[in-house]
Amino acid sequence: MTLPAHPEFARIRPNSTQEADLAAASLPADGLSDLRVTTAGIFWLATDSDSGHRRLWRWHDEHCHAISHAGHDIGSRVNGYGGGAHALLGDRIITVDAATQALWSHPVEGGTPAFWWSRSQTRYGGLLADDRRQRLIVVEETDSHRDASQRLVALTHHRREILAEGADFYGAPALSPDGRTLAWVEWSLPDMPWQRSWLRIATLSSDGHIERRLSWDGGAAVTQPRFSDEGELIVISDHHGWWQPYRWLGDNLQPLGDVAADHVPTPWTLGDCHHVWHQHGGIVMHFEQGRTRLSQVDTRGRRLKTLLPDVTRIIGLGLHGPWLYALTQGMTHSARLERWHLTEQRHQILQASPATHSPTLPETLSICINDRETVNAFLYTPTKTTSACPPPLIVRIHGGPTAACYPVFDPLIHYWIQHGYAVADLNPRGSGNFGRDYRERLAGGWGQLDVEDANALAEALIESGRVDPRRLFIRGQSAGGFTVLNTLASGTRYCAGASLYGVTDALRLAGQTHRFESGYLDWLLGEDSVKFQRSPVNRLDAFQAPALFFQGTQDRVVVPDQTLRMASSLRQAGHQAEVVLFAGEGHGIRHPANRRRMIARELAFFDRHGNR
Structure with missing residues (x-):
């Protein structure tokens, strides 16, 4: 079967063999990123093969199309590495312009974007939609350079509210399905986020103000807090030596599973998602000799089955109904978008780079x-x-x-x-x-x-x-x-x-x-x-x-x-x-x-x- 080539890669038509070889070699192996799975479709960023810009794409009704035009480069510059540069809010998707760091609003069906928000000398990343209040929760970084400061803020197209400040850095905001609980990670210099960081959990009022705040400090680092469909908070912590999933119990963490391995990569960027949860369990990954293994687990983190066995790296995960969506890489393929039906065990490759076959496996x-x-x-x-x-x-x-x-x-x-x-x-x-x-x-x-x-x-x-x-x-x-x-x-x-x-x-x-x-x-x-x-x-x-x-x-x-x-x-x-x-x-x-x-x-x- 011929895999569907991602439109960004399909346009490459060099004139000579040498040019073709160079054009192929210049393609990024991880040219797809920032996966977001929503009720309005699947959204991700793809690197444009002509300009190198990151364009926003949508999968919906069994086909994909570009949301942003080729000249618009999307990307956050928070912390220098960015991440989390788009989020669906109502019937519009909000993106971060890579050059100006201004926020723009795009119709989900495509069309002319509209300016949404910006502040002078300010960058945005880790975008999270708060649909109940029609606002975004974002990490805001104000320059200049080494004198920069960060905070967690809520934005509409005309209003800004500070939710948390005082730490040097903020990341990984997550909102419960009912919109009443907000979790995030924060850390301060001289630490990096994988050395020492704190989990914060806040109760929100109906109008979105923080009413009560809890904290957890395991003496190590935490990352990627995620809520299940049932409202349970799962967070990744390495206080026992490995990045492993834990369930938040209100004042402590309960381990999920017992695999002594890292379950997420080092958190260099915002907006990462490498574990997802539902009422019957979740989908988690772990590393084995440097390669990714993806598993379906029960509510206690016990492994039920292996998923996508040919995948050796997970770039991002998302869950919608019975479908697991993933941006992946493998030994014989560059980045691609695929999905797996969790009950019927059906697998489908939605978009891929050109068909590839390596003459040698690693x-x-x-x-x-x-x-x-x-x-x-x-x-x-x-x-x-x-x-x-x-x-x-x-x-x-x-x-x-x-x-x-x-x-x-x-x-x-x-x-x-x-x-x-x-x-x-x-x-x-x-x-x-x-x-x-x-x-x-x-x-x-x-x-x-x-x-x-x-x-x-x-x-x-x-x-x-x-x-x-x-x-x-x-x-x-x-x-x-x-x-x-x-x-x-x-x-x-x-x-x-x-x-x-x-x-x-x-x-x-x-x-x-x-x-x-x-x-x-x-x-x-x-x-x-x-x-x-x-x-x-x-x-x-x-x-x-x-x-x-x-x-x-x-x-x-x-x-x-x-x-x-x-x-x-x-x-x-x-x-x-x-x-x-x-x-x-x-x-x-x-x-x-x-x-x-x-x-x-x-x-x-x-x-x-x-x-x-």
């Missing part, structure tokens, strides 16, 4: 670092080679460093494999999805433990004869770029490395980065003396391999000064350093034309320095 690796610790990676190897030698290797480091990589079909990895490279996607110590202990091993050790892990992975693959020891490369984005550059300065065998908007000067970044992560570097590195010692810009004499840098000029998380100073310092010290700047790009290279340019330049860089 192999899960566990690499021993020492007698007590192992790290996880996924290895992709080319099926056809023109040489009797083992293939060259690209080790890829994700950002965060508390994010994670997944065993999913990634067009970029597929592109590298087509060009004869093996790819190892690494989850070094400090990554999410492996429990609090694994995540917190990186405390004070960033730039050291992650480098050990990258080197150990390469050495293990060399010793097993699976890769060419003369052609080793490493690349990473954001925090992963920090790992790349420190690895190149660690005397390893890597021939070259690519840093995508990576951290180069941790001490300087502490005074440059945005407020959300302004306390994070102290946890990752500790004292200023350590920040100085671990910063690649201060280790120039140890560099032994060329470096390639990609950087957006509008990046507020890792500012361009980080890349420009590092590259200049390397050149002055006699090392090879190349820089590619992308005008108008932020923390991430999103525009398809820029992504194609980046991918082609990176491959040429690796080919050249591998003497191929």
